[in-house]
Amino acid sequence: MPPHHLQGPSVDEVRGQALAKFALAVAAAGGHRLLLVGPPGSGKSMLAARLPRLLPAPDLHQCIQMTNVLASAKRWPGQIINQRPFRAPHHTASFAGMVGGGPTLAPGEITLAHQGVLFLDELPEFRREVLECLRQPLETGAITISRAGRQATLPARVHLIAAMNPCPCGHFGSTPKRCRCSPHAIRRYQDRISGPLLDRFDLRLQVNSPTLPDLLGPGNNDASTVQGEPTEQALLRGIERSEAVREQRGQKVRNVDLTSQALDRWAPVGTKGLKLLQNATGRSALSGRSIQSLRRVARTLADMEGLDHCGPEHLAQALSLRLDWAEQDRPVMP
Ligand SMILES: Nc1ncnc2c1ncn2[C@@H]1O[C@H](COP(=O)(O)OP(=O)(O)OP(=O)(O)O)[C@@H](O)[C@H]1O
Ligand SMILES: [Mg+2]
Ligand SMILES: [Zn+2]
Known part of the structure; x- marks a missing residue:
């Protein structure tokens, strides 16, 4: 690593x-x-x-x-x-x-x-x-x-x-x-x-x-962090965990470069995930690229947790990290 x-x-x-x-x-x-x-x-x-x-x-x-x-x-x-x-x-x-x-x-x-x-x-x-x-x-x-x-x-x-x-x-x-x-x-x-x-x-x-x-506030230079604010050290630990999981499954490329084939293998979408995507698609007409991108991000989120399994909860989190904008008749944000 x-x-x-x-x-x-x-x-x-x-x-x-x-x-x-x-x-x-x-x-x-x-x-x-x-x-x-x-x-x-x-x-x-x-x-x-x-x-x-x-x-x-x-x-x-x-x-x-x-x-x-x-x-x-x-x-x-x-x-x-x-x-x-x-x-x-x-x-x-x-x-x-x-x-x-x-x-x-x-x-x-x-x-x-x-x-x-x-x-x-x-x-x-x-x-x-x-x-x-x-x-x-x-x-x-x-x-x-x-x-x-x-x-x-x-x-x-x-x-x-x-x-x-x-x-x-x-x-x-x-x-x-x-x-x-x-x-x-x-x-x-x-x-x-x-x-x-x-x-x-x-x-x-x-x-x-x-x-x-x-x-x-006191900042986060010591253990007493401001309300769950992640420290740089904690972030780096998550990143290193993700590298370890990726290495373990023998993946040479970064997740952003995962092909559709690799996604099917390492970020399969189950019934629950499909429902989630369908709901999201209904709302904003997700493009094919968006869906694959969401799966790649979901894979990264699972990697950062050190998990082999990439589940619907990771897809949901990926969706929440993707401000929705394309479809609106009104501009984004409330
Ligand atoms: N979250 C923060 N923590 C510490 N300092 C901050 C924070 N946000 C802003 N500042 C201070 O305000 C300055 C301006 O921040 P920054 O340039 O990143 O804003 P910006 O969001 O890029 O603004 P703009 O839309 O005008 O480009 C920083 O140099 C820093 O001094
Ligand atoms: Mg700026
Ligand atoms: Zn304005």
Whole structure:
């Protein structure tokens, strides 16, 4: 089992946000993509910056790949690097800046983030065409760019995490501040994220502003944790447990990469699970991709508990970590 590197700032610096921290750990354990939605200043960017902390240290092969990427970008660091990249391109990023290109077919952000984290902060503010071009590499882990008859295929296996406000003013669905946006404006804002892109986020979470006691409380640096708030150590234990279970069943890939065949074997849906999915499908027309994604997350949740068996309770939990949005006539969140 690869050791965890404890790269970057500690998760314990974020106060409150128990559910978001847990989701961050689930994302790290399974390689799942996470979208955080919430009001300004609630800690979304802070949380995202802590994803590298929970990822396993890269193996030698990955270190070489990451170093090659830097070399091809003419940023050869002079030695093999052993830290996963954390790339947070600004939302004004150009097409070439994101996917790569230009006269030298230079790597873009999605390649510079290879084997590391790509963080898209303020997701709806990105240009639509820039976001849409990420869809394909997210599935294949590689990006093909071309210019003036030349073509290059570059590695682009990234761990995607994104954050956004729920509406233009940022306060929709949260207390105590009230949202000042019209339903139409909220809808239009949320619609900037296309259905197919949204579909690729396995975990979608509402983050609320931390309460005063959360912020000012004793923190969780010792055993006396604030009301069940998971410590970084506890999260890492869950992640390590998941790695052990995965290794035991001889699985080489992360759960996010499980094929349908592997899912049938390791995350079978029983009668109860089927009912759950049927109910959920009735509500929001889950896509085929969504259903497989839910099963992958369910598998990760079971792994984190150290269980071989992946049951309906894990599917239910996976559903609860997936803010529902596609079908609504009204924007998400109450
Ligand atoms: N849960 C928290 N625990 C500790 N500090 C916090 C928390 N939430 C916010 N802060 C403080 O507020 C600052 C802003 O947080 P952050 O940038 O993560 O908010 P955000 O949700 O990304 O906001 P925006 O929607 O404006 O981007 C942090 O740098 C930190 O000082
Ligand atoms: Mg932010
Ligand atoms: Zn608003």
